[in-house]
Amino acid sequence: MTSALNARVVILTGAGISAESGLRTFRAADGLWENHRVEDVATPQAFQRNPDLVYRFYNERRRSLATVQPNAAHLALARLEQAWSGDFLLVTQNVDDLHDRAGSRNLLHMHGELLKAQCLACRADMVWPGDMDRDSPCPICGHGPVRPHIVWFGEMPLEMDRIYQALDRCDLFLAIGTSGHVYPAAGFVEAVGPRARTLELNLEPSLAASAFLERRIGKATELVPAFVEELLG
Numbered sequence: 001m002t003s004a005l006n007a008r009v010v011i012l013t014g015a016g017i018s019a020e021s022g023l024r025t026f027r028a029a030d031g032l033w034e035n036h037r038v039e040d041v042a043t044p045q046a047f048q049r050n051p052d053l054v055y056r057f058y059n060e061r062r063r064s065l066a067t068v069q070p071n072a073a074h075l076a077l078a079r080l081e082q083a084w085s086g087d088f089l090l091v092t093q094n095v096d097d098l099h100d101r102a103g104s105r106n107l108l109h110m111h112g113e114l115l116k117a118q119c120l121a122c123r124a125d126m127v128w129p130g131d132m133d134r135d136s137p138c139p140i141c142g143h144g145p146v147r148p149h150i151v152w153f154g155e156m157p158l159e160m161d162r163i164y165q166a167l168d169r170c171d172l173f174l175a176i177g178t179s180g181h182v183y184p185a186a187g188f189v190e191a192v193g194p195r196a197r198t199l200e201l202n203l204e205p206s207l208a209a210s211a212f213l214e215r216r217i218g219k220a221t222e223l224v225p226a227f228v229e230e231l232l233g
């Protein structure tokens with residue numbers, strides 16, 4: 001019974017859930033940044049080749065967080081988590097903090113967080129709300145420099161063991177606002193398989209759409225609150 005309040009739920013979100021808050025998605029027509037595709041700035045090779053460009057890209061994105069707010073879809077997922085008595089895990093590919101600010105707590109940022117840094121010398125992770133550059137020292141070891149706390153192409157996404165454990169056991173898997181271009185997240189629905197209810201909520205069918213048992217097409221701020229109301233009965 002996937003609608004029972006004690007069912008085990010895993011929810012995956014992507015850039016589409018933050019689009020109506022004013023954050024650009026990656027693969028939309030306006031998804032370029034200064035004529036660079038995300039694949040040209042979000043790799044360890046790009047960081048080695050042109051660190052200033054990559055620091056600037058993330059400094060701008062970090063600053064833009066101050067101008068946006070969680071929307072009705074983020075808030076509905078936080079409400080669902082509070083009302084839910086079964087296992088609940090929200091996995092986001094987004095590096096923004098809109099789920100955190102909406103009140104979600106059982107939340108994993110599998111591609112990292114804009115408001116954190118990682119020291120290239122001691123590898124410690126730390127909260128980092130301001131700009132960074134190649135001279136930013138690490139406050140923990142005194143060396144550094146620090147880099148954005150971002151999982152780039154070719155790097156291992158975070159918390160994969162916890163995510164696959166939850167996927168193995170879930171009764172309901174929901175994917176919201178993600179295009180299905182980027183793995184391993186695009187393969188989560190296949191990992192769940194047909195034994196659980198799988199549902200995609202997106203503005204258009206994703207590349208992974210045929211692997212879901214159900215799909216609803218529309219805006220996240222409309223579909224997500226309506227689906228949450230349905231689940232909570």
Ligand code: BJW
Nearest residue numbers: 014015016025026027093153154177178179182183203220
């Ligand atoms: C709305 C909406 C509204 C709009 N309402 N909806 C060949 C085959 C298979 C895999 C590979 C391959 N070659 C290389 C790989 C692996 C590679 C990969 O997937 N590459 C592909 C491009 C082919 N992946 C990796 O390298 C990953 N690591 C890895 O695989 O390690 C090995 C491993 C193996 C096995 C297990 C575990 C690990 C790392 C991926 C790192 C991704 N990083 C980025 C950048 C992060 C930082 C940053 O923000 O700068 O993460 S890339 C970028 O894409 C970002 C996103 O999180 C990610 C996903 O994008 P998302 O969220 O889906 O956004 P969009 O824009 O694509 O889609 C938005 C959707 O919303 C659209 O569908 C819209 O319609 C919809 N939408 N408005 C509802 N209002």
